[in-house]
Amino acid sequence: MNYRKLGRTGLKVSPLCLGTMQWGWTADEETAFQVMDAFVEGGGNFLDTADIYSSWVKGNPGGVSEEIIGRWIKARGNRHQIVLATKLRGSMGPGPNDQGLSRKHIIDAVEASLRRLQTDYIDLYQSHYADESTPIEETLRAFDDLQRAGKIRYAGASNYDAWQLVESLWKAETYHTLRYDTLQPFYNLAGRSEFEQGLKAICEKYGIGVIPYSPLAGGFLTGKYDRDKLPESERAESVKKRYTNEAGWLMLDAVRSIATETESSLTAVSLAWLLAQSVITAPIIGANTVEQLQSNLTAVELKLSPAQLSRLDEVSDWKKS
Numbered sequence: 001m002n003y004r005k006l007g008r009t010g011l012k013v014s015p016l017c018l019g020t021m022q023w024g025w026t027a028d029e030e031t032a033f034q035v036m037d038a039f040v041e042g043g044g045n046f047l048d049t050a051d052i053y054s055s056w057v058k059g060n061p062g063g064v065s066e067e068i069i070g071r072w073i074k075a076r077g078n079r080h081q082i083v084l085a086t087k088l089r090g091s092m093g094p095g096p097n098d099q100g101l102s103r104k105h106i107i108d109a110v111e112a113s114l115r116r117l118q119t120d121y122i123d124l125y126q127s128h129y130a131d132e133s134t135p136i137e138e139t140l141r142a143f144d145d146l147q148r149a150g151k152i153r154y155a156g157a158s159n160y161d162a163w164q165l166v167e168s169l170w171k172a173e174t175y176h177t178l179r180y181d182t183l184q185p186f187y188n189l190a191g192r193s194e195f196e197q198g199l200k201a202i203c204e205k206y207g208i209g210v211i212p213y214s215p216l217a218g219g220f221l222t223g224k225y226d227r228d229k230l231p232e233s234e235r236a237e238s239v240k241k242r243y244t245n246e247a248g249w250l251m252l253d254a255v256r257s258i259a260t261e262t263e264s265s266l267t268a269v270s271l272a273w274l275l276a277q278s279v280i281t282a283p284i285i286g287a288n289t290v291e292q293l294q295s296n297l298t299a300v301e302l303k304l305s306p307a308q309l310s311r312l313d314e315v316s317d318w319k320k321s
């Protein structure tokens with residue numbers, strides 16, 4: 001694999017990041033270990049999790065994905081090989097300070113994540129989404145202190161609006177603190193507007209590494225959803241609601257025809273479109289099984305021609321609709 005620089009930083013990451021929201025939800029611990037092993041064997045070094053994963057599952061308190069990763073890293077003894085990213089912001093308890101981006105919650109949350117991950121540093125610590133009740137300079141100062149204390153190496157944001165991202169850069173400069181070096185936005189062929197409307201230009205201008213989530217639109221872009229074939233799974237209902245419409249089917253037709261031309265898969269074509277964009281560092285894939293992971297990894301070798309990229313750009317262009 002050709003490793004890529006994470007934005008302007010000197011950190012090198014694999015071009016695909018393995019997301020782990022599914023550990024303890026749609027994939028059990030044994031499968032999680034197999035998928036992480038296969039990812040590392042395939043050259044991957046970049047893992048993404050969050051403290052709240054997967055607290056939406058009944059009986060699951062949150063922190064489960066981090067705990068599974070912690071046990072895997074300990075069992076494999078490979079902490080130094082892994083670029084480990086996690087996030088905080090969501091609610092981890094009933095108290096008013098068990099969530100948010102205040103100094104208090106940041107310091108509590110990092111200690112809890114370090115314990116669950118069985119490590120003494122986090123490579124990339126991310127604000128899962130903005131906290132409008134906390135001044136951004138308080139958040140950045142707390143992250144800065146964690147960086148100086150060696151508990152985190154870099155900081156990033158996720159789900160920020162364009163103005164919030166710019167404000168964070170401006171305040172970091174004003175207060176001489178660390179800044180967000182990455183953005184984790186929702187972005188895929190079937191959902192481009194959110195990122196492209198304002199965030200993309202900011203990331204390009206300021207050298208922010210972009211690590212988009214849901215690069216396969218929750219599975220829609222793999223080809224297993226079709227006009228007359230709709231799968232049933234834990235995630236299928238939300239995928240159907242969001243993507244199964246005429247524009248989505250037309251786009252999938254274009255992806256399928258390019259997959260045939262390139263003798264690859266819809267999965268590989270959809271990921272290769274993302275990988276071909278200079279603003280993107282590493283899409284975060286959410287494989288549930290080793291088979292899904294292997295199919296996703298083939299995208300790294302697939303180079304689409306300029307004409308094929310233009311066809312995909314055109315059929316998924318949100319400005320036309």
Ligand SMILES: NC(=O)c1ccc[n+]([C@@H]2O[C@H](COP(=O)([O-])OP(=O)(O)OC[C@H]3O[C@@H](n4cnc5c(N)ncnc54)[C@H](OP(=O)(O)O)[C@@H]3O)[C@@H](O)[C@H]2O)c1
Nearest residue numbers: 019020021213214215216217218219222233284286292295
């Ligand atoms: N920052 C945030 O707010 C945020 C939000 C969401 C996700 N994330 C991060 O991004 C990661 C990925 O997000 P995502 O799960 O939405 O990504 P995704 O890649 O768009 O969707 C993953 C789902 O697609 C299906 N799939 C994946 N590869 C496949 C293949 N080769 N063949 C067939 N089906 C395949 C699986 O679902 P089925 O098998 O159930 O069909 C899998 O759970 C998460 O794990 C998490 O780390 C972050």
